[in-house]
Amino acid sequence: xxxxxxxxxxDAVAKVTGRARYTDDLSMPGMLYAxxxxxxxxxxxxxxxxxxxxxxxxxxxxxxxxxxxxDKRFATAGHPYSLDxxxxxxxxxxxxxxxxxYQGDEVAIVVARDRLTAEAAVxxxxxxYEEYPVAVNAQTALKADTPPIHEGGNVIGSHRFEVGGMLExxxxxxxEIVESHYQTGVVQHCHIENHSTxxxxxxxxxxxxxxxxxxxxxxxxIVGEALDIPWGRVRVVKPYIxxxxxxxxxxxxxxxxxxxxxxxGGVPVKIELPREECFISTRTRHSTRSNIRAGTTKDGVxxxxxxxxxxxxxxxxxxxxxxxxxxxxxxxxxxxRSVIKLKATTHYANIPTAGAMRAYxxxxxxxxxxxxxxxxxxAINMDSLDFRIKNVAxxxxxxxxxxxxxLSCGMVECLExxxxxxxxxxxxxxxxxxxxxxxxxxxxxxxxYGSGTYPACVEIAGARLILNQDGSVHLQIGATEIGQGSDxxxxxxxxxxxxxxxDNIHVVSTQDTDVSPFDxxxxxxRQTYVVAxxxxxxxxxxxxxxxxxTALMTGQVPESLDLIAGNVVFANRPDxxxxxxxxxxxxxxxxxxxxxxxxxxxxxxxxxxxxxxGCTFVDLEVDIPLCKVFIKEIFNVHDSGxxxxxxxxxxxxxxxxxxGIGMALYEELLIDENSGYIYNNNLLDYKMxxxxxxxxxxxxxxxxxxxxxxxxxxSLGEPPNITPAPAIRNAVWDATGVKIxxxxxxxxxxxxxxxxxxxx
Amino acid sequence: xxxxITCTINEKQYVLSVDVRKSLLDILRDLGITSVKEGxxxxxxxxxxxxxxxxxxxxxxxxxxxxxxxxxxxxxxESANGQxxxxxxxxxxxxxxxxxxxxxxxxxxxxxxxxxxxxxxxxREDIRKGHAGNLCRCTGYETIISAVEMCLKDSDNxxxxxx
Numbered sequence: 017x018x019x020x021x022x023x024x025x026x027d028a029v030a031k032v033t034g035r036a037r038y039t040d041d042l043s044m045p046g047m048l049y050a051x052x053x054x055x056x057x058x059x060x061x062x063x064x065x066x067x068x069x070x071x072x073x074x075x076x077x078x079x080x081x082x083x084x085x086x087d088k089r090f091a092t093a094g095h096p097y098s099l100d101x102x103x104x105x106x107x108x109x110x111x112x113x114x115x116x117x118y119q120g121d122e123v124a125i126v127v128a129r130d131r132l133t134a135e136a137a138v139x140x141x142x143x144x145y146e147e148y149p150v151a152v153n154a155q156t157a158l159k160a161d162t163p164p165i166h167e168g169g170n171v172i173g174s175h176r177f178e179v180g181g182m183l184e185x186x187x188x189x190x191x192e193i194v195e196s197h198y199q200t201g202v203v204q205h206c207h208i209e210n211h212s213t214x215x216x217x218x219x220x221x222x223x224x225x226x227x228x229x230x231x232x233x234x235x236x237x238i239v240g241e242a243l244d245i246p247w248g249r250v251r252v253v254k255p256y257i258x259x260x261x262x263x264x265x266x267x268x269x270x271x272x273x274x275x276x277x278x279x280x281g282g283v284p285v286k287i288e289l290p291r292e293e294c295f296i297s298t299r300t301r302h303s304t305r306s307n308i309r310a311g312t313t314k315d316g317v318x319x320x321x322x323x324x325x326x327x328x329x330x331x332x333x334x335x336x337x338x339x340x341x342x343x344x345x346x347x348x349x350x351x352x353r354s355v356i357k358l359k360a361t362t363h364y365a366n367i368p369t370a371g372a373m374r375a376y377x378x379x380x381x382x383x384x385x386x387x388x389x390x391x392x393x394x395a396i397n398m399d400s401l402d403f404r405i406k407n408v409a410x411x412x413x414x415x416x417x418x419x420x421x422x423l424s425c426g427m428v429e430c431l432e433x434x435x436x437x438x439x440x441x442x443x444x445x446x447x448x449x450x451x452x453x454x455x456x457x458x459x460x461x462x463x464x465y466g467s468g469t470y471p472a473c474v475e476i477a478g479a480r481l482i483l484n485q486d487g488s489v490h491l492q493i494g495a496t497e498i499g500q501g502s503d504x505x506x507x508x509x510x511x512x513x514x515x516x517x518x519d520n521i522h523v524v525s526t527q528d529t530d531v532s533p534f535d536x537x538x539x540x541x542r543q544t545y546v547v548a549x550x551x552x553x554x555x556x557x558x559x560x561x562x563x564x565x566t567a568l569m570t571g572q573v574p575e576s577l578d579l580i581a582g583n584v585v586f587a588n589r590p591d592x593x594x595x596x597x598x599x600x601x602x603x604x605x606x607x608x609x610x611x612x613x614x615x616x617x618x619x620x621x622x623x624x625x626x627x628x629x630g631c632t633f634v635d636l637e638v639d640i641p642l643c644k645v646f647i648k649e650i651f652n653v654h655d656s657g658x659x660x661x662x663x664x665x666x667x668x669x670x671x672x673x674x675x676g677i678g679m680a681l682y683e684e685l686l687i688d689e690n691s692g693y694i695y696n697n698n699l700l701d702y703k704m705x706x707x708x709x710x711x712x713x714x715x716x717x718x719x720x721x722x723x724x725x726x727x728x729x730x731s732l733g734e735p736p737n738i739t740p741a742p743a744i745r746n747a748v749w750d751a752t753g754v755k756i757x758x759x760x761x762x763x764x765x766x767x768x769x770x771x772x773x774x775x776x
Numbered sequence: 777x778x779x780x781i782t783c784t785i786n787e788k789q790y791v792l793s794v795d796v797r798k799s800l801l802d803i804l805r806d807l808g809i810t811s812v813k814e815g816x817x818x819x820x821x822x823x824x825x826x827x828x829x830x831x832x833x834x835x836x837x838x839x840x841x842x843x844x845x846x847x848x849x850x851x852x853x854e855s856a857n858g859q860x861x862x863x864x865x866x867x868x869x870x871x872x873x874x875x876x877x878x879x880x881x882x883x884x885x886x887x888x889x890x891x892x893x894x895x896x897x898x899x900r901e902d903i904r905k906g907h908a909g910n911l912c913r914c915t916g917y918e919t920i921i922s923a924v925e926m927c928l929k930d931s932d933n934x935x936x937x938x939x
Contacts, residue, residue, distance in 0.1 A: 024868060031876030032864040032883060034811020034851040041810035132797065206913050208815040208823050209877040258813070258877025259913055291816040499875025499914050663871040667915060671874065674916025699820035699911065707904045707917035 018511035018518045019727050022663035025504045026523050027256070027497065036256045039212040039228045040288060047214060047284040048077055050276055051134040053124035053141045054297065055116035058366040058692025059148040059165070062114040062123055070126055070140040075133035078280060079141065081124040082112035085275065090242040093335045094231040094265035094372065096473045096536045103472075106173075106333035108166050111242065111272050116145070117165050117331035118366050119692050120296040127276055127285060150366045150692045154305055154326040157365045165331065165364040172329060172364060173337035175344055178357040180416035186320030186355040190311030192395040198384040199758040200741075201684035202303045202328075205373055206704045209258020210294040215273040217282030223274050226253045230264040230498050231537030232527040242271035243278070250274070254527040260498045261675070262372035263299050265539040266334055295697040299334055299371030300685060302327045302362075304380040310392045318392065318407040320355035325381065327362040327370075334371035336362045342472065343377030347385060348417040349464035349627035350427075352409050356416065366692040368685070372539060374675060375734040378465060379741060386461035386742035387757060390749065400746070401440055401460050405431050408462060409629065411720075424730070426655030426718035427629040431462060433716055434633040434653045443635060447750065453640050456648070457751025461742035462631035467722075467731035468542035468622060475542065475622040478533025479550040481510060481558045483614040485605050487582060487598030488520040489558070493551070494535025495543040497525050500733050501664035502543045506551050508660055509727060513555035515579035516597065534619060541628075541731030544660060548726025550620040557616035565611065566600050624724040628731045630654035632673070632743035638751045640775050643766035645681055645748060651714035652736050658728030659717050665732055669715040672736025678705045680741035684760050703762075781844035785809065786853025792840075800826070800835040800843050804850065811851040811880035815911070822910030825881035826850050832888045832909070851880040854887065863887045863927050870923035874914035882910045882920060890927045898928060 030036035067079040091105030098104055112122050124141055128134035151157040157170045164170055180186075187193055213227035223245075229235050232252040240247035257264065269287045276285040289297065306325040312318050323344070329336025340360035348356055393403035411425040435441065440458060447456045468475045480492040491510050497503040507521040514521075524532070535547065559579050566584045567574040577594060578587040584594045604611040635649040652669050659665045682703040686695040696702040703709075715736075721728035741759050748766075749755050754773045758765060770776045778793045785804070794803050801824045804812045812835055815823035819837040826835045827849040854861040860868070863886050873879055889906040903924045904917070912920060 022871070025873060027876065028868040028873050029860070031873045031879050032851070032860065032867050033855050034809075034880045036876050037810065038813070038877065040814070041805075206911075207875070207877075208821055208911060208913055209813070209875070210815065256876065258815075259875040261913070291818075291820070499877075501874070667871050667874055667919060670916035670918040671914045672916075674918075675913070677916075698818070699816050700818075704911060704913070706908045706911060707921065708908045710917050712900065713916050713918040 018508040019660050020658065022661050023508065023518045025501055025664065026507055027503060027525060038209055038256045038258055039226055042226060042255060044216060044284040047286050048127050048129060048280065049131045049134045050125050050127045050285055050287045051138050052122045053126065053138050053143065055119060055121040055123055057116065057145055057147055058119045058150045060116055060145040061148065062143055063146050064144040065124060066142040067124065070137040073133065073137045073140060075129045076126060076137045077129065078127045079124060080112065082114040085111040086244065088242065088244060090238065090271065092238065092267045093338065094234045094267065094537065094539060095338065096234065097237055098473065106337050108333050111275055118368050119694055120368065121331065125272065127280065150690065152365050152367050152687055152689055152692050154328060154363055157363045165366065170364045171361060172333050173362045175341035175358060175360040177417060179348065181355040183320050183322055183355050183357040187311040189313070190319045191314040192392065193309060193311045194388060194391045194395050195309040196388055196391060196757055198306045198308065198387060200304045200380045200383055201760055202367065202687065203301045203679050203683045204295055204685055204702065205261040205263035207259030207261055207263060210289045210291055211264065211269055211298055212288040213269040213273045214284055214286035215277040216284035217277060222249050222251060223277060224251045224253065225270050225274055226255065227270050228257045228264060229254050229270070230260040230496055230539060232496065232529050233494060233534055234536055235267050235270050236529045238267040239271050239274050243275055251528065251530045254496055256525065257498045260538065261374045262376065262539065265372040265537065266299050268298055291699060292697045295702065296368045296694050299373070300330070300368050301373040302329060302336065302339060302370040302377065302380065306384040308384045308388045310388050312392045312396055314396050316396060316398045316403050316406045318351055318354045321351065321385065322357045323381065323384065325360045327360060328365050328367065329362050330365055330367045330369040332369040334369050336370060339377035343381040345417050346378055346464060346466045347381050349409055349415050349422060350462065351407050352413040352415055352422065354407065367687050368694070374672065374737045375465065376540065378463065379676065379679065379738045382463050382738050383742045383759065386739065387745055390746045401431060401435060404460065404462055409464060422627060423724065424626065424657060424720040424722040425629060426720045427462065429718040430629060430631050430653040430655055433718060434460065434631055434651055437651045437714065437716060438633040438635055438649060454637055455640065455751040456635065456637050457747040459634045459743040459745065459747025459750060460631060461739040461746060463735060463738040464627045464629050465541065465731055465735045465738065467545035467626050467628060469540045470622060470625045475546045476619065477535045477547040477550040477622070478619045479547065479554040480533050480617045481554045481615065483558065483562065483601050483604065485601050487596065487601045488522060489514065489516055491521055491523045492532055493547060494527060494533040495547045496527055496538045498538045500668060501661060502538070504664065505544055505660045506547060509548055509551045510555050513552050514559050516582050520582055533617065541733040541735065544729055545725055545731055546622040548729060549622060550618045552726045553620060554616040554618040557618065558614060561614045561616065562597070562600060565604055565614065566595055568610065569600065569603055570594055626722045626724050626730050628654070628656050628735055630735055632739035634743045634747045636744065636747045636751065638748055640752065640770060643763040643770060645744065645761065647677065647711040649714065650711060651716060653716045653718060654732065654735060655718045655720050656732040657720055657722035657725050657730035659719055660727060660729055665717065666715045668732050669736040670713045672734065673713045673740055674705060674710045676737045676740025677710060680744040680759050681761055682709060779841050781841055783843045783845065784847040786850060794840040796841055798840045800838040800840050803840040804835060809850050809852055813877055813880065815877070822885065823878050823881045825884045825910060827884055827888055830888060832885045849884065851883050854883065861887065863890060866923040866926040870919045870926055872915060872919040872923040878910060878912045882907065882912065885910050886924050886927065889924065893928060
């Protein structure tokens, strides 16, 4: 049995020996380097652009400006294509632009024989701009007299629903109504590998794009759309990738690399972003402002939630039109017996473009909800953990938005488990009535999430299994390994169902859209859930073929045979080997009169989407004069169904927790309110946590068995990132009595609040 | 302008003519030693960490010409005869490998740390201080610190992180 164990990751040795090759480690002779000319202002129009000096620099092959690119707008969001014309992504980008919309927007691109020459040439391109008024937030972007950032105005989308009943009626039945305003900042993914891509042509028609992407098959389609070439003529190859976290669930450099390569006669052209450009010119997490109301009875029944939220997508739509709808709907599983009303507005602004980032809007929405739950519990003098336990989802509840039954739910068990792990009850008593500079506090927050994007998008996955001559099996999948360990999890599934040892399953880690089965890629915490049925079915089919072939070889009936640990055995006498698999395999390949290569190739569409659940518990100390928070203990407890690989699952939890701590306490892309200037586009000034800033991280699982999951499993990749911030905020409130409704809670923010409260 | 330098990289002698503008990171990658990753190019992230005369350094902010006469170690040289080093093995066993991009640099920092502290008692806090120059976004550092602890626990009579 391979599922539920923690075998060595398939890519572990490649990665610790430095042999794993990422996009930047692959190079081609004669490769040219391209570098963007970026706008120094946040909003305006190019009046005049002079490329002559750059073009005459030795080693420069070409310079293209916004006037040289096709007048074709395309969408970049890494969503599956939609057959419904009302559900398509917003096409608001050209390859280059004369109307610059954020500091860093792309007006021209230089191609040179080496990186240094390209950098020098960029400095020689002279651009004159006419400046427009800058709007960096909802207040200014949505004002009637603010000039539109795109044709059609600054609102790009709104999402509204009211489910589970009527909100006003629910509030009439409530004894207490609480309300607060919340704010979350712009944060960035900070994958250590920056975006990198190159393109080349082997012939006159087909273009190959090698890229650090989470979504090779979607990327192929978007390159085709952007350049108006048939999709079949584009081939996207994804080697090892150094983290993505959603920032590579967007098509950013690939269409340009392909365009340049085609313009320059098919020679390889590479674009690699330095960290500073990666910070501002890829994607970020949407900053939000929300106003939330909650109504509760005095004995702790949450009657209704009213969420109004503004989400800032920055200069271009990217995923902006989809994120708040997704986050709002995923949250409906958390308190499904309450009325929930959502009104979300997403708008443009002259700041870097926000896109997909780990948990896709849920951390922002849940931050507000879980802060307010703390407030609601306090309003009725109830322990906030007990309040949550009373109201959260239980198995058999109906999701009020989807009207689907929640088939597996360990939410209450997660909260009870966390209560024990952190020592909630004892510490709650001990931390009462503190004085002095150092004060301890406890906090909790919980979440629900989805396992994929269905029914908003198609959920399609592909798996192919090939029996090799030596009795080992090759697994090809369209889903992408981006560090989370999906390759390994799929091998475990194949081993489990097929009856071959994990070590004898080989996986092709590189996706190549000309070869790999179709799958839309790594996002929405979908892969383990939606690929499992495809792998399972392929393994069942291959196993059936192997047993039928063995029956043919030996004269047995297939039904009397089974495949266990790499041997064909008698089903009723598993210790009695009929034939070892390598003997069967050699016969299939080389017997002159019978057989043929045994393969199974499955494409499967998942039409379910099960919610996962979990929570964060934190015990921390606030140093009031220093305005600093020190986390003493922090735990995430998750219901992700059956855990496929406990060690890698814990790794996802640790990483998500740390990213959540960063969002709560340290990280924010600082943008000047008036000019749109970005102050900290680097890892020195942007405070991504080092190991000095992250405490020991605790993790536990409540393993339910999800009936719709191929192996009982549900989503896990993104969820750990959702609740650290509200749990930490609730603990800071518990410790200090000061309610802080904005993140990050940097020393500067804490100082402002502590001073206002008279603590310092 | 080119300048000739002599250095030892992973126990092999090199005589190299290097562009004086290039970093040690650039020339290592030009030699095919691509475990040395560029994550920022300005000494912020530590993904390009190599050992120069046994001291961890960001090779992106080390000029190639400064490597003249030095001994360089990268993760490619840490496994020999099909055997992983103790540090490499500990990273696998602890589950400290995810996307793998920070891993080579992180392993070199750990290798130096373990060699320096082989007879000392160190806390998780000491390990944190010793690894603060290497950023990782996948692991939250939890399993990396555990991997370092495993190396220190097992530091029997070996004279280095190598097996």
